[in-house]
Amino acid sequence: MSAVEPGWPSNEAPPTLLRTAPSWLINKTALYSHRIIGEAFAAIGARRFHVGLLASLVEFGPSSQASLGRRCGFDRSDVAEMINELAEAGHVERTQDPSDRRRNIIQITDAGRIHLERLTATLDAAQQELVAPLSADERADLARLLGRVLDYQVGRHPL
Amino acid sequence: MSAVEPGWPSNEAPPTLLRTAPSWLINKTALYSHRIIGEAFAAIGARRFHVGLLASLVEFGPSSQASLGRRCGFDRSDVAEMINELAEAGHVERTQDPSDRRRNIIQITDAGRIHLERLTATLDAAQQELVAPLSADERADLARLLGRVLDYQVGRHPL
């Protein structure tokens, strides 16, 4: 048995300080997550942010851009751009709120719902690839632990 | 008991699809990690990449830039820039390898070792903040699970 983990080139393993640092483990795992999910979405002409926005609109109904941003953890200014793209693709409709004319009301379209179904299936498959080495129990543990950290941090600073 | 997790604005929780997606949990947790560690390092005039490179040089001795990049998971071209910065600050020395003149030999300096000690202390404190809501056992579980995912992914595609 070796001190080096499987998968690493045995002569060029990462320094112990990184290997045992939760922040490094989280960041590098997030990098693989980006790659795997990003490629899977790109293969169907989608982007990572689509799924959160559309799922939000389905679960909570029509929303303002600001509310969508708070739910999904996107900056207000980025949401404007994202909605441009989703509206251009016909996945959402943007109308002005007559009862509060500062706001846009964003609604998902039928095409958007269909798109979301593909996104969900694609995301599920990509995520299975991501956490492939973990058992079902371990996947649940990981989600639980990350959720605890996230809840705590969100309580200190909003997403 | 409510269905909404603590910390979230009760009326603007994230959609269930995100909340239960491992990729989203990882990405958002990584975002907080970036912020917390980044700010802690900025407060002492340091950057996140310093710690990995310097720790690598201490643990494994003088290395080429390519080797440093493979150990820490940095792109070859980014390493060149990073070493520029560390050399400028006097934390490393860059000399040409006489036995293989393609390579640079990067060595940590005494100032670099002192810098690393500060970095390590700062990182430890920042990481405690990051995983504050978890018990010691849970922190170990989280590191173990992330490490398993990382090892698996590194085996498929290098860092």
Place this chain on the structure above:
DNA sequence: CAAATCTCAGCGGCACTGAAATTT
């Protein structure tokens, strides 16, 4: 007036690509 919303222009950190030059 204070606060919220939308929009735009721009910035910075970061991962990455492609290509050139050198050396093995």
Place this chain on the structure above:
DNA sequence: CAAATTTCAGTGACGCTGAGATTT
């Protein structure tokens, strides 16, 4: 010639800031 290393120029996704215009 093939492969490895360094370097540079540039790209793109992403998180974020600041400011302006509008409305509540």
